[in-house]
Amino acid sequence: MLYDIIIIGGGCAGLTAAIYAARAGKEVLVFESDAVGGQISTSPKVENFPSIKQISGAEFSDNLLAQATSFGAKLIAEKVAEIKDGETKTVITSGGEYECKRLIIATGVKHRKLGADGEEDYEGKGVSYCAVCDGMFFRDADVAVIGGGDSAVITSLYLSNICKKVYHIHRRDEFRAESYRVNELKTKSNVELVLSSNISSFEGDDFLQAVIVENVNTKEQRKLEIDGLFISIGYSPDSEIFKDVIALDNEGYIIAGEDCKTSADGIYAAGDCRTKSLRQLTTAAADGSVAAVSASADI
Ligand SMILES: Cc1cc2nc3c(=O)[nH]c(=O)nc-3n(C[C@H](O)[C@H](O)[C@H](O)COP(=O)(O)OP(=O)(O)OC[C@H]3O[C@@H](n4cnc5c(N)ncnc54)[C@H](O)[C@@H]3O)c2cc1C
Numbered sequence: 190m191l192y193d194i195i196i197i198g199g200g201c202a203g204l205t206a207a208i209y210a211a212r213a214g215k216e217v218l219v220f221e222s223d224a225v226g227g228q229i230s231t232s233p234k235v236e237n238f239p240s241i242k243q244i245s246g247a248e249f250s251d252n253l254l255a256q257a258t259s260f261g262a263k264l265i266a267e268k269v270a271e272i273k274d275g276e277t278k279t280v281i282t283s284g285g286e287y288e289c290k291r292l293i294i295a296t297g298v299k300h301r302k303l304g305a306d307g308e309e310d311y312e313g314k315g316v317s318y319c320a321v322c323d324g325m326f327f328r329d330a331d332v333a334v335i336g337g338g339d340s341a342v343i344t345s346l347y348l349s350n351i352c353k354k355v356y357h358i359h360r361r362d363e364f365r366a367e368s369y370r371v372n373e374l375k376t377k378s379n380v381e382l383v384l385s386s387n388i389s390s391f392e393g394d395d396f397l398q399a400v401i402v403e404n405v406n407t408k409e410q411r412k413l414e415i416d417g418l419f420i421s422i423g424y425s426p427d428s429e430i431f432k433d434v435i436a437l438d439n440e441g442y443i444i445a446g447e448d449c450k451t452s453a454d455g456i457y458a459a460g461d462c463r464t465k466s467l468r469q470l471t472t473a474a475a476d477g478s479v480a481a482v483s484a485s486a487d488i
Pocket residue numbers: 197198199200201202203220221222223224225226227228229231232234235236237238267268269270295296297298340343427459460461462468469470471473
């Protein structure tokens with residue numbers, strides 16, 4: 190079957206695109222390889238989406254999917270491995286090959302790794318990138334979180350309710366995160382801030398047992414005995430598979446402006462995966478609608 194529009198990614202951008210394209214009467218297929226709703230699906234609360242005073246990320250995601258499918262968009266839980274450009278576009282997934290007239294890429298971003306020695310050895314053995322997914326494995330344990338942005342602070346706040354002790358490591362002495370979140374973190378009696386510090390090494394046997402942190406100013410080292418480390422140092426785009434078909438910038442973001450058009454005709458990029466200055470739900474939704482209206486216009 191030749192679909193009008195295939196959308197890769199079932200986050201806020203992809204599912205908003207699906208709503209607009211399906212309401213325009215197009216045959217729409219969305220591929221999602223992981224959690225429907227994307228990054229926001231694990232956030233405990235969203236308070237800055239216009240007209241919704243407060244909602245959990247999980248409910249926001251469920252609503253998005255229900256809205257998109259109510260207009261006829263179909264979602265398949267498969268990972269896209271490759272795309273090909275031609276008279277029609279080919280999307281190759283773990284489950285087969287699909288053809289479409291227009292393609293919208295809305296693959297968002299993925300967790301950035303520290304790149305420290307030992308990180309990969311302890312992945313799933315104490316090192317995690319998702320507190321909502323793995324936090325419960327560390328009930329009443331001592332853990333550390335590393336990072337200075339909103340995600341890192343949200344992670345520590347979440348873990349402070351589950352774990353005995355949370356060390357919050359950050360390489361600077363000030364946070365990038367919103368100040369109200371940082372202030373809340375400072376009120377938690379079981380959270381200790383370890384500022385101006387980096388992780389220099391990991392220690393353990395089969396499972397992580399400690400990290401050595403080094404103060405960036407004094408070079409003084411300290412051993413933190415922990416059962417788990419949550420790495421929350423930002424995101425990078427998941428766009429490697431598109432590099433032979435469309436232009437990417439040097440960080441791997443898909444080069445596309447406010448019109449969401451990429452370097453290839455009929456292929457659009459929407460949401461966090463494209464070059465832009467603000468990566469939020471509102472801007473992801475805006476891109477999804479722009480890309481879908483543009484993609485729907487001439488088919
Ligand atoms: C903890 C946290 C809290 C946040 N809080 C807020 C907030 O309060 N307000 C706000 O506005 N923003 C918030 N954000 C940012 C917001 O979530 C993002 O800007 C938004 O999710 C971007 O949407 P997206 O659709 O572009 O990408 P994503 O949400 O990243 O969705 C992309 C989807 O594509 C899928 N995908 C990737 N590659 C493939 C592939 N090859 N095949 C199939 N599927 C694929 C992924 O699995 C993912 O589900 C938060 C982010 C985090 C992590």
